[in-house]
Amino acid sequence: MDFTLSKKHEMARTLFREFAEKEVKPLAQEVDETEEFPRATVEKMAKAGFMGIPIPKEYGGQGCDILTYAMCVEELSKVCGTTGVIVSAHTSLCCDPILTFGTEEQKQKYLPDLASGKRLGAFGLTEPGAGTDAQGQQTKAVLDGDEWVINGSKIFITNGKEAEVYVIFAVTGMVEKKPGRFMKEISAFIVEKGTPGFTFGTKEKKMGIRGSSTYELIFTDCRIPKENLLGKQGQGFKIAMHTLDGGRIGIAAQALGIGEGALERTIEYTKERKQFGKSIAAQQNTQFQLADMATKAQAAQLLVYKAARTKDQYTVDHKTAYGVEAAMAKLYAAEMAMEVTTKAVQLHGGYGYTREYDVERMMRDAKITEIYEGTSEVQRMVISANLLK
Amino acid sequence: MKIVVCIKQVPDTKGGVKFNPDGTLDRAAMMTIMNPDDKAGLEAALRLKDQYGAEVTVITMGLPKAEDVLREAIAMGADKGILVTDRVLGGADTWATSQTLAGAIRNLEYDLIITGRQAIDGDTAQVGPQISEHLNIPVISYAQKIEIDGDSVIVERQYDDRYHVLKAKMPCLITALAELNEPRYMTPGGIFDACEAEITVWGRANLVDVDDSNLGLKGSPTQIAKASDKVRKGAGEKVTLDTAEAVDYIVGKMKEKHVI
Numbered sequence: 001m002d003f004t005l006s007k008k009h010e011m012a013r014t015l016f017r018e019f020a021e022k023e024v025k026p027l028a029q030e031v032d033e034t035e036e037f038p039r040a041t042v043e044k045m046a047k048a049g050f051m052g053i054p055i056p057k058e059y060g061g062q063g064c065d066i067l068t069y070a071m072c073v074e075e076l077s078k079v080c081g082t083t084g085v086i087v088s089a090h091t092s093l094c095c096d097p098i099l100t101f102g103t104e105e106q107k108q109k110y111l112p113d114l115a116s117g118k119r120l121g122a123f124g125l126t127e128p129g130a131g132t133d134a135q136g137q138q139t140k141a142v143l144d145g146d147e148w149v150i151n152g153s154k155i156f157i158t159n160g161k162e163a164e165v166y167v168i169f170a171v172t173g174m175v176e177k178k179p180g181r182f183m184k185e186i187s188a189f190i191v192e193k194g195t196p197g198f199t200f201g202t203k204e205k206k207m208g209i210r211g212s213s214t215y216e217l218i219f220t221d222c223r224i225p226k227e228n229l230l231g232k233q234g235q236g237f238k239i240a241m242h243t244l245d246g247g248r249i250g251i252a253a254q255a256l257g258i259g260e261g262a263l264e265r266t267i268e269y270t271k272e273r274k275q276f277g278k279s280i281a282a283q284q285n286t287q288f289q290l291a292d293m294a295t296k297a298q299a300a301q302l303l304v305y306k307a308a309r310t311k312d313q314y315t316v317d318h319k320t321a322y323g324v325e326a327a328m329a330k331l332y333a334a335e336m337a338m339e340v341t342t343k344a345v346q347l348h349g350g351y352g353y354t355r356e357y358d359v360e361r362m363m364r365d366a367k368i369t370e371i372y373e374g375t376s377e378v379q380r381m382v383i384s385a386n387l388l389k
Numbered sequence: 390m391k392i393v394v395c396i397k398q399v400p401d402t403k404g405g406v407k408f409n410p411d412g413t414l415d416r417a418a419m420m421t422i423m424n425p426d427d428k429a430g431l432e433a434a435l436r437l438k439d440q441y442g443a444e445v446t447v448i449t450m451g452l453p454k455a456e457d458v459l460r461e462a463i464a465m466g467a468d469k470g471i472l473v474t475d476r477v478l479g480g481a482d483t484w485a486t487s488q489t490l491a492g493a494i495r496n497l498e499y500d501l502i503i504t505g506r507q508a509i510d511g512d513t514a515q516v517g518p519q520i521s522e523h524l525n526i527p528v529i530s531y532a533q534k535i536e537i538d539g540d541s542v543i544v545e546r547q548y549d550d551r552y553h554v555l556k557a558k559m560p561c562l563i564t565a566l567a568e569l570n571e572p573r574y575m576t577p578g579g580i581f582d583a584c585e586a587e588i589t590v591w592g593r594a595n596l597v598d599v600d601d602s603n604l605g606l607k608g609s610p611t612q613i614a615k616a617s618d619k620v621r622k623g624a625g626e627k628v629t630l631d632t633a634e635a636v637d638y639i640v641g642k643m644k645e646k647h648v649i
Contacts, residue, residue: 006584007584011460011583012580015464015574015575015577015580019574047573048574049577053578057578062576063578064581068581
């Protein structure tokens with residue numbers, strides 16, 4: 001068993017780190033403060049190929065693997081959680097389901113623009129009454145001639161107003177699972193910005209990742225072509241779960257990056273900050289805290305990379321299951337991020353509580369990783385269900 | 390169009406500089422980067438490739454690990470990489486280096502050769518112009534803008550407080566300044582391709598029309614007496630005074646620094 005990264009992954013990390021330090025870090029505080037979507041950064045990332053890392057070259061992507069993509073989200077998130085999630089939601093939640101379940105025509109039509117970053121992608125599953133319980137969907141799609149007519153709304157949609165291509169889930173009927181027991185039949189659709197009947201509701205004012213564009217999507221008699229059905233009718237729940245399994249690797253990488261970033265800042269700070277005539281890094285309490293933070297960050301990295309590698313294996317054989325690995329990586333990395341950023345603020349003392357210091361933002365950014373793309377509780381459900389099956 | 394770009398792997402000065410006992414750099418012990426002026430030269434070549442279509446070959450002389458800098462160039466968009474490495478080439482000064490690179494380039498077809506102005510480890514700015522002398526082609530140094538016009542290049546050459554516009558028939562050699570452009574990033578897909586790309590490795594035997602007396606430490610007229618870390622110059626001071634006051638001011642400063 002070899003834990004060393006290959007030459008190409010090392011080079012990719014160097015690239016992502018250099019880009020993050022030079023292009024993303026200087027803007028992170030401003031993006032948080034103004035809650036403005038970092039459009040110029042996304043354009044730069046598009047130019048550098050970051051918006052289509054695991055998409056095959058035949059569809060205009062970079063033809064790399066999930067590990068490379070996870071390392072990209074990790075390095076971006078070390079300096080800016082907002083930028084990390086923009087890449088993650090776009091890649092895992094929009095490009096991936098189209099690549100995995102789309103027809104050849106859909107892939108040819110949408111992936112080149114998505115993978116090149118010309119268009120940004122988003123994913124709409126969550127509704128006011130359907131969070132963890134995805135079966136609680138109220139949005140409906142009805143086939144009318146050659147068009148699907150969608151009515152309903154989606155909330156908390158990352159890349160909401162900035163995206164141009166959306167993977168949307170809606171109820172398309174009822175199916176009898178057991179005699180007398182009916183369940184909603186959910187299907188997935190590709191909806192483009194600008195389609196009549198598709199509008200945006202309110203922008204969420206969030207605790208963290210404040211530069212990401214989180215919006216409500218509203219569908220009022222929104223008519224889309226019949227061929228925009230993604231996968232088969234009724235396959236929506238499967239597509240959503242498959243997509244979220246992959247998305248969790250992206251969010252785990254985001255959480256990992258936030259934790260690692262906070263650790264780096266804290267190491268720098270504790271060496272400089274002097275109390276009682278010596279640096280606080282010379283105090284044993286600080287040393288022990290840093291040791292715990294680093295150990296947990298390292299453990300999280302191993303889980304995230306293992307999940308990414310397992311999904312890479314799935315890409316090759318279309319058999320290997322990676323859902324449990326992804327759930328473990330996200331659960332652990334998210335809780336690590338919350339714990340490490342909280343300790344980072346504590347070690348920064350009063351300064352850490354101010355917006356002058358990055359760790360304040362990082363602690364707020366970390367919290368969402370325990371909630372979106374499956375709460376930590378959902379991850380525990382996924383992991384334990386696999387143990388007890 | 391065929392463009393050859395000479396690049397050099399140099400110590401990353403952020404990581405500290407180490408020297409061998411003979412005063413030459415201990416390259417094996419240092420973190421390395423692509424020399425910034427060379428990177429700007431490569432970017433200029435890649436922009437010409439984007440605009441006019443070109444085949445860009447990068448060439449470097451160095452230790453086997455200098456292969457890394459060629460892969461980085463390929464990950465940015467260069468088409469081919471050539472590593473010139475041989476024990477007999479070690480310890481080369483600018484003369485021996487330019488002889489070596491010219492000897493290697495004689496194997497290639499080219500319309501344009503682009504080098505960086507100077508490397509941040511030696512700071513001589515000699516290798517580019519020397520290569521052009523050996524190959525008997527024109528050189529335009531300190532380029533801050535490059536355009537192609539038929540079979541010629543039009544270059545803005547930086548010159549103190551102004552620039553000169555020069556036109557030269559190709560083939561010719563241009564030395565580039567880091568200020569020429571903002572080099573692009575590697576792409577993730579480019580990195581994957583670069584790691585699979587075959588790097589051509591040449592040794593002494595592949596050099597054309599070069600005498601052994603011009604190669605390596607023995608072929609280097611420059612002997613390093615002492616080497617040290619670069620001490621950064623300050624930004625300087627600008628004062629506006631009339632002539633008499635200015636003379637007094639300068640004399641005062643020179644006395645202060647014990648120059649006179």
